[in-house]
Amino acid sequence: xxxxxxxxxxxxxxxxxLGYTRKEYEGxxxxxxxxxxxxxxxxxxxxxxxxMNLEPHRIVKLSGIGCSSKTPAYFLGRSHxxxxxxxxxxxxxxxxxxANRELVxxxxxxxxxxxxxxxxxxxxxxxxNLDMVYVVMNNGCxxxxxxxxxxxxxxxxxxxxxxxxxxxxxxxxxxxxxxxxGFVGRGFSGDKKQVVEMxxxxxxxxxxxxxxxxxxxxxxxxVPTSTKSYAWVRAHEEAALPFDxxxxxxxxxxDYPQGSVLPVTLHDGSVINxxxxxxxxxxxxxxxxxxxxxxxxxxxxxxxxxxxxNPEQPDTxxxxxxxxxxxxxxxxxxxxxxxxxxxxxNDAFR
Amino acid sequence: xxxxxxxxxxxxxxxxDCQYACPAHTPVPEYIRLIAHRDYSSAYMLxxxxxxxxxxxxRICDRPCEPACRRGRAEGEPVAICRLKRLAADFRxxxxxxxxxxxxxxxxxxxxxxxxxxxxxTVARDLAVLGYELELYDNQSRAxxxxxxxxxSFRLPEEVLDTEVGYILNLGIHTRFNQYVTSLKKILGKxxxxxxxxxGAPRGRDLPDLPGREEGxxxxxxxxxxxxxxxxxxxxxxxxxxxxxxxxxxxxxxxxTARRLGxxxxxxxxxxxxxxxxxxxxxxxxxxxxDIPIIDNHVPLEFVVKDGRLVGMRFExxxxxxxxxGKRELMATGExxxxxxxxxxxxxxxxxxxxxxxxxxxxxxxTARGLPVLDELTLQTSLANVFVGGDAAFxxxxxxxxxxxxxxxxISIDLYCRGKDLHDRPRSKVSPADQQLDFQDWIxxxxxxxxxxxxxxxxxxxKSLKDRLLEVELGFDPEVGRVESERCLNCDVQTVxxxxxxxxxxxxxxxxxxxxxxxxxxxPEDELRQRLSIPARNLQQxxxxxxxxxxxxxxxxxxxxxxxxxxxxxxxxxxxxxxxxFVCRSAVAxxx
Ligand SMILES: Cc1cc2nc3c(=O)[nH]c(=O)nc-3n(C[C@H](O)[C@H](O)[C@H](O)COP(=O)(O)OP(=O)(O)OC[C@H]3O[C@@H](n4cnc5c(N)ncnc54)[C@H](O)[C@@H]3O)c2cc1C
Ligand SMILES: Cc1ncc(C[n+]2csc(CCOP(=O)(O)OP(=O)(O)O)c2C)c(N)n1
Ligand code: SF4
Ligand code: SF4
Ligand code: SF4
Ligand SMILES: [Mg+2]
Numbered sequence: 006x007x008x009x010x011x012x013x014x015x016x017x018x019x020x021x022x023l024g025y026t027r028k029e030y031e032g033x034x035x036x037x038x039x040x041x042x043x044x045x046x047x048x049x050x051x052x053x054x055x056x057m058n059l060e061p062h063r064i065v066k067l068s069g070i071g072c073s074s075k076t077p078a079y080f081l082g083r084s085h086x087x088x089x090x091x092x093x094x095x096x097x098x099x100x101x102x103x104a105n106r107e108l109v110x111x112x113x114x115x116x117x118x119x120x121x122x123x124x125x126x127x128x129x130x131x132x133x134n135l136d137m138v139y140v141v142m143n144n145g146c147x148x149x150x151x152x153x154x155x156x157x158x159x160x161x162x163x164x165x166x167x168x169x170x171x172x173x174x175x176x177x178x179x180x181x182x183x184x185x186x187g188f189v190g191r192g193f194s195g196d197k198k199q200v201v202e203m204x205x206x207x208x209x210x211x212x213x214x215x216x217x218x219x220x221x222x223x224x225x226x227x228v229p230t231s232t233k234s235y236a237w238v239r240a241h242e243e244a245a246l247p248f249d250x251x252x253x254x255x256x257x258x259x260d261y262p263q264g265s266v267l268p269v270t271l272h273d274g275s276v277i278n279x280x281x282x283x284x285x286x287x288x289x290x291x292x293x294x295x296x297x298x299x300x301x302x303x304x305x306x307x308x309x310x311x312x313x314x315n316p317e318q319p320d321t322x323x324x325x326x327x328x329x330x331x332x333x334x335x336x337x338x339x340x341x342x343x344x345x346x347x348x349x350x351n352d353a354f355r
Numbered sequence: 356x357x358x359x360x361x362x363x364x365x366x367x368x369x370x371x372d373c374q375y376a377c378p379a380h381t382p383v384p385e386y387i388r389l390i391a392h393r394d395y396s397s398a399y400m401l402x403x404x405x406x407x408x409x410x411x412x413x414r415i416c417d418r419p420c421e422p423a424c425r426r427g428r429a430e431g432e433p434v435a436i437c438r439l440k441r442l443a444a445d446f447r448x449x450x451x452x453x454x455x456x457x458x459x460x461x462x463x464x465x466x467x468x469x470x471x472x473x474x475x476x477t478v479a480r481d482l483a484v485l486g487y488e489l490e491l492y493d494n495q496s497r498a499x500x501x502x503x504x505x506x507x508s509f510r511l512p513e514e515v516l517d518t519e520v521g522y523i524l525n526l527g528i529h530t531r532f533n534q535y536v537t538s539l540k541k542i543l544g545k546x547x548x549x550x551x552x553x554x555g556a557p558r559g560r561d562l563p564d565l566p567g568r569e570e571g572x573x574x575x576x577x578x579x580x581x582x583x584x585x586x587x588x589x590x591x592x593x594x595x596x597x598x599x600x601x602x603x604x605x606x607x608x609x610x611x612t613a614r615r616l617g618x619x620x621x622x623x624x625x626x627x628x629x630x631x632x633x634x635x636x637x638x639x640x641x642x643x644x645x646d647i648p649i650i651d652n653h654v655p656l657e658f659v660v661k662d663g664r665l666v667g668m669r670f671e672x673x674x675x676x677x678x679x680x681g682k683r684e685l686m687a688t689g690e691x692x693x694x695x696x697x698x699x700x701x702x703x704x705x706x707x708x709x710x711x712x713x714x715x716x717x718x719x720x721x722t723a724r725g726l727p728v729l730d731e732l733t734l735q736t737s738l739a740n741v742f743v744g745g746d747a748a749f750x751x752x753x754x755x756x757x758x759x760x761x762x763x764x765x766i767s768i769d770l771y772c773r774g775k776d777l778h779d780r781p782r783s784k785v786s787p788a789d790q791q792l793d794f795q796d797w798i799x800x801x802x803x804x805x806x807x808x809x810x811x812x813x814x815x816x817x818k819s820l821k822d823r824l825l826e827v828e829l830g831f832d833p834e835v836g837r838v839e840s841e842r843c844l845n846c847d848v849q850t851v852x853x854x855x856x857x858x859x860x861x862x863x864x865x866x867x868x869x870x871x872x873x874x875x876x877x878x879p880e881d882e883l884r885q886r887l888s889i890p891a892r893n894l895q896q897x898x899x900x901x902x903x904x905x906x907x908x909x910x911x912x913x914x915x916x917x918x919x920x921x922x923x924x925x926x927x928x929x930x931x932x933x934x935x936x937f938v939c940r941s942a943v944a945x946x947x
Contacts, residue, residue, distance in 0.1 A: 006925060007801065007802070007920070007921075007922060007925055010866070010868050010920075010922065011802075011803035011868045011918050011920050011922075012803075012805055012868075013429050013430050013803060013868060013869065013916075013918060014868060014869060014870075015869045015870050015871075015889050015916055016428065016429070016916065017889050017890070017892065018870065018889060019889070034866075035866075035926075038928070039862055039925065039926045039927060039928040040858070040860045040862045040926070040927065040928025040929070041862075042860070044861075044862055044865055044866075044926075045860065045861045045862070045865060047865070048861070048864075048865040194861075195859065195860065195861070197861060221860075223860070223928045235858050235859075235860060236858075239905075239906070
């Protein structure tokens with residue numbers, strides 16, 4: 006196996022507005038199995054950050070444990086990163102975000118890392134609406150430990166060993182909607198175009214943007230009887246609602262027929278255009294979104310795209326009424342105002 | 356677009372840019388790998404088979420392969436293919452024992468070769484080993500043609516030429532040296548089974564009508580005559596102030612030789628802008644390195660002769676205008692004519708073909724340009740048993756073209772002598788046929804080196820300017836050669852796609868360092884090229900197109916800057932991509 010990628014790139018490789026090519030957003034060569042869906046999502050992340058002209062040194066990538074959680078080694082090699090303990094990515098992300106609210110936080114987790122050992126952390130980081138992108142690379146199994154069923158494996162789905170899953174599965178998107186996330190989406194690693202657009206919108210969104218991306222595990226869970234395989238997802242995937250992401254700086258030039266488009270403006274001024282279609286779900290309503298997801302499930306359809314959107318949800322900093330200055334730019338005096346001040350605060354509670 | 360037919364050998368040959376560009380189709384990447392493994396003798400033999408003069412060409416080849424080399428497009432500078440060839444020649448072991456044996460029993464056919472340059476010598480080599488009797492005529496006392504009489508020793512030492520010419524003559528060629536053939540009819544009358552004409556383009560252009568030409572004659576010489584004079588010892592020194600007219604390689608050889616024969620102020624004056632000069636870039640650089648200024652956009656007006664002695668030349672300054680139809684026009688700038696002092700002028704403004712020895716009524720037809728009428732593939736003339744190759748065929752070119760012609764002429768002569776159809780020619784051989792590589796096999800060479808093109812050391816200038824026989828370029832040592840050889844991308848290890856295995860996981864798209872691979876909807880080629888993730892603007896490079904996949908899309912690979920790193924094959928979970936080594940050797944006479 007090759008342990009490094011050649012450094013030569015296409016001489017006509019595109020540059021973004023910072024003058025960078027994709028190379029500046031890449032990491033080291035992946036050590037995952039050939040064909041792993043996680044690698045596709047890795048590259049979607051690279052593409053999204055490159056196309057959004059993000060400065061690599063202003064991005065933080067965080068993860069737990071698992072093949073999925075290893076991927077931050079394979080993208081954004083010039084950004085900050087923290088590979089935490091199994092299921093504990095959310096608390097590290099919270100701490101980092103508290104210290105510097107001005108960076109872009111991208112959390113990468115797996116279905117095991119999030120829906121089993123990290124379930125508690127997941128629930129509460131969503132409730133707090135931490136300003137971050139939370140990506141689950143969902144393969145329905147514990148890839149790193151050789152493919153045991155995970156909590157997102159659908160009941161009845163058969164893995165390589167052939168035994169059907171007997172427990173009810175956890176739908177992380179439904180949970181995230183229920184727990185108060187302002188941006189919830191589902192994607193498929195095999196549909197990179199949609200994943201990239203969704204990632205961009207997620208980065209632009211203020212508050213927690215949760216993305217559950219189905220990502221086949223080619224080694225342990227890619228048999229056609231598994232609901233997380235390339236073949237199954239291709240056959241059952243259905244876009245919930247077509248959308249366009251228009252970054253804040255780009256002028257909106259196209260005229261749409263009255264009433265056909267619902268533009269949703271995000272915190273940073275960018276716009277998500279949702280193309281209304283009669284029989285399709287309404288995604289700015291929590292209950293409608295939940296209904297649509299349940300309905301699709303009974304019909305064995307997998308809804309992909311942005312599933313729920315509410316840009317008005319206050320994020321952790323707003324909820325806690327923290328200072329707007331990043332803590333890491335403050336001096337010792339301000340951060341630690343001394344005993345007298347402490348006394349004053351304590352007295353206020355008496 | 357239609358799916359690519361990779362079973363057509365020409366597809367893969369086209370991907371090996373260097374080999375495709377080489378007139379003799381030398382299997383470059385294969386010999387470069389042999390050099391990387393320090394197997395210089397095998398590398399030499401592979402070259403000897405295809406280009407006959409590895410030691411000579413490793414020094415003076417025009418190198419059409421290098422501007423074509425993929426590494427140049429991908430990284431900026433091509434692999435130093437030519438210098439690697441020389442390395443193989445410099446460090447080869449005993450190769451003579453590896454040469455094919457000449458049969459003791461001849462096949463009874465006699466062939467005359469007129470002219471002893473690389474074209475005739477190639478025919479001689481290819482046919483000698485098949486049992487033909489060959490008689491080689493040349494007006495010089497030794498074989499080699501222009502490689503001997505024109506190319507200066509500081510670029511090509513005589514002993515290198517002697518050795519490789521010797522390899523051929525030792526195959527039992529009958530030489531008729533110091534014989535200028537004065538009549539084709541006489542040759543035809545001698546009953547040869549076939550005649551090959553390799554007499555070159557022996558006449559240098561002059562400026563007979565330029566004022567002062569006659570008066571200054573003793574100090575004005577045509578470049579190629581002058582260079583031959585130097586080689587054969589008639590010219591031993593030159594004036595102190597020399598003007599060389601012309602912008603080709605002959606001009607470069609003239610000026611650098613003049614610097615070695617006492618010329619102190621040697622300058623090259625050329626009509627065209629510098630960017631349009633015909634000389635190879637490296638020759639221009641070497642001349643510049645010897646303090647020879649190149650003055651462009653100057654058209655000669657007259658030779659200025661005072662008291663019977665040449666004192667200088669007058670030039671008109673011009674500017675090039677390029678018309679929409681691609682034509683160039685040199686327009687006078689209107690400035691005052693410029694005078695340059697000199698005591699000697701060398702005219703190196705081109706060569707011409709001349710066949711004064713071929714009778715007009717002997718049946719050999721000529722074109723309006725004075726070149727023999729030829730079948731471009733077979734090199735046969737209007738006389739069925741007469742063939743032409745090298746500079747004599749289509750005008751002045753270079754040694755490797757002469758060699759390529761020699762191979763083709765040898766095939767034609769052999770077919771002709773066996774009464775076969777000249778157009779039913781033997782095909783190139785792919786060897787070993789369909790060799791699939793496993794990970795372990797290709798991994799060693801697949802790593803893409805980050806090294807830049809290695810510079811080659813030169814002899815100290817002060818020394819080389821005093822001695823015209825001292826070779827300037829010193830060649831790579833084995834270690835530098837190894838580093839350079841590893842810059843080669845192994846373009847002959849081909850990527851092969853099997854659509855029936857692909858699950859469209861995108862892994863290959865993601866890993867490819869140069870964004871070659873796309874899975875997209877089909878369309879007409881022009882439009883498809885635009886739609887790739889990085890538009891395929893290099894139209895010389897083909898697109899590799901698959902049959903439709905389950906999602907209805909097709910795989911389109913732009914071959915342009917594929918690094919042949921094999922990562923697509925490594926990352927493909929289903930082995931839909933595999934790497935296939937494709938070593939292609941051109942046919943030679945005697946092949947079926
Ligand atoms: C100054 C100069 C420098 C060059 N440098 C290079 C270089 O660096 N690299 C490169 O690739 N090419 C170079 N070339 C071009 C190259 O030398 C020729 O293209 C090549 O030698 C042509 O080979 P040929 O076999 O066709 O004929 P030639 O090499 O020209 O040989 C023809 C031979 O036939 C002899 N001859 C001609 N008429 C008769 C006759 N009637 N009877 C008997 N003998 C006859 C001639 O004397 C000569 O020996 C250079 C040319 C010149 C002029
Ligand atoms: C505290 C702790 N418990 C258990 C493990 C063993 N372990 C490593 S990875 C993993 C599951 C990972 O599954 P998932 O998050 O879905 O990642 P995947 O490999 O499937 O991408 C487990 C249980 C561990 N590393 N640490
Ligand atoms: S990289 Fe090697 S094989 Fe490819 S064109 Fe250059 S020399 Fe030839
Ligand atoms: S060999 Fe494959 S991965 Fe490497 S450059 Fe070529 S197409 Fe891309
Ligand atoms: S890696 Fe293999 S299976 Fe995947 S898209 Fe490429 S060729 Fe197809
Ligand atoms: Mg998993």
